[in-house]
Amino acid sequence: MTQTSRHEQSTGASEASAQPGAGPTTGPLTREELQLSARNHSMPLEALRRDVTPPGLHYVLTHFDIPDLDAGSWHLRISGAVERALELSMAALRKDPAITVPVTLECAGNGRSLLSPRPMSQPWIQEGVGTAHWTGVPLAYLLGKAGVHQNAVEVVFTGADAGVQGGVPHHYARSLPIREALRADVVLAYTMNGAELPPQHGYPLRLVVPGWYGMASVKWLESIEVVTAPFTGYQQQVAYRYQETADDAGTPVSRIRVRSLMVPPGVPDFFTRNRILAPGPVLLQGRAWSGEGAVTGVEVGIDGTWLPAQLDKPAGGFAWRKWTLPWVADPGVHILSCRATDATGATQPLEQNWNYQGMGNNMVQQVSVTVE
């Protein structure tokens, strides 16, 4: 069923833009990819200057339509392998103890459009990221209230958003291993940066799983089900896997690979987005993050020479860490890069680490700057 579904997804593309079943392509961008790019917005890189990303600058990816939910009639169901099934209103949830977690979320497909051949899906360049402060009830607290059976292996989260992907009609749903679901920092959030959740970020309630790519943080959450066998829904078993080929069962995408990005210095050309800068001193800056371990170093590449950047104090949890490097720009065209390393020893690659769905592409960013 897995391979059939993906095949059906490819045949859904229009004749004009993609051969049926073509999968990744070396061809130009298709109308379908433009439609996805128009819907799903990325974080303009100048927003890397900010510790926290406001709504409208934070990246958003929605598989289906954004549901228009009424928080007054909405309920969260907790069911499955639990002592006590629960049905909770927003009013009830807001009476439970709340925590606030600073979290960098990144789309698992970030960097996809830079791959060659290019997997055809949301064509992120490299800005599918953002950092917010999410406030709500710890998931572990609610699971404790419900009482999890000893044979539970996963927790399945289902959103109100529904549609068809790969020929399979479904509500967006993802699971977490029980040990991840019981982490102290996994939150059912009803505020973002201190304000009510915006519609596109999951109003009235979403899951936020710090350290994992964004697909785990189910928006418009309606149901939590504790299960005793691994979840096999489309978004778990077919989508979001590292595969070498269409026929490879692959491994699941989970934690965010180490990455850094730079605020492009100078000013842009409107159409090409090339950067133009006056000669002289400039403070290069950006952010670095990893879902595997703390960021331990960032190097900045100037025309291929790597220099260690200054790291600010960690921002806490899985929020990105600021870095800076003073540079004196001399006339000419320069290629600037940044490369982060985390506590596991993982470093961003200089070459693409290709996979069939275009997941986890944390290849080093390159910014071309014309100093004149």
Add this chain to the structure above:
Amino acid sequence: MTQTSRHEQSTGASEASAQPGAGPTTGPLTREELQLSARNHSMPLEALRRDVTPPGLHYVLTHFDIPDLDAGSWHLRISGAVERALELSMAALRKDPAITVPVTLECAGNGRSLLSPRPMSQPWIQEGVGTAHWTGVPLAYLLGKAGVHQNAVEVVFTGADAGVQGGVPHHYARSLPIREALRADVVLAYTMNGAELPPQHGYPLRLVVPGWYGMASVKWLESIEVVTAPFTGYQQQVAYRYQETADDAGTPVSRIRVRSLMVPPGVPDFFTRNRILAPGPVLLQGRAWSGEGAVTGVEVGIDGTWLPAQLDKPAGGFAWRKWTLPWVADPGVHILSCRATDATGATQPLEQNWNYQGMGNNMVQQVSVTVE
């Protein structure tokens, strides 16, 4: 200078994606267009259900980087052909009388990527729109405070955003004829939908010109200059013109042409965005607007047969008007359309009204729905 500038803009495109000076193209989407699409976000059409569009769903177009301004040190300068030049802090502006205006803003380039040949710029499909309530000081009040000279012809608004377009380095700047600048509903806004302006919408202060395409509503406003001769800046004299060819001086883009859009019924396929719907009754709905005159009618086309939609009461000012039409969907593939008419008698065209920059394309929307 005008034509030279545009030529330079075209030669800025990479070899891989555009011939130097090529202008509009029948070729595939370019990397440059994808970069613009990733930065500038549109309004997912399901947000047409809402009277008011929240930040993150409201469209955004920024020519250059989003400035990171400090409202505490920011000042607005009012100068030129006035009795008293003024320099105003945000604290001072907030003490002036405030108004709130409901406004539908649309990008002048909305619909551009549907044109053939396709002008190469921000490749909007048709979602470059949004409606918000903007609160701030009436521009006319501040111009009254400054005292406008009798020989004044235009008012020039300059933002903090800067970069290069068409080879010309400049701050984003646009002018309004003096009679438009003195309209009662033109506002210098510091709140959007009752909350502080988001960074991408012009924080801390922006101009909002109801009824005009979005290019007139200068964001990150820093300077207002009353002038005695027409403004000839790049964004006035080169960009935002209806031209037949590159050599045509053209006419300036100003008011929003009549348009309507529909909430696509049913659910989407993730990749193709095709709509899938169950048979039976469904309430088709959408919004219609015009900057030329009140919306007087909306027709809904079902497989080419036009039926009059029910119009809600006008929302006031230049805000969009809701329309509905009950439909009973029977199995098969159907093409749904909507077509609005305004008080001037203008109606949306069924065929494209092509122009060189891809401005004001208000061609009728078509939604393909599979009922199964």
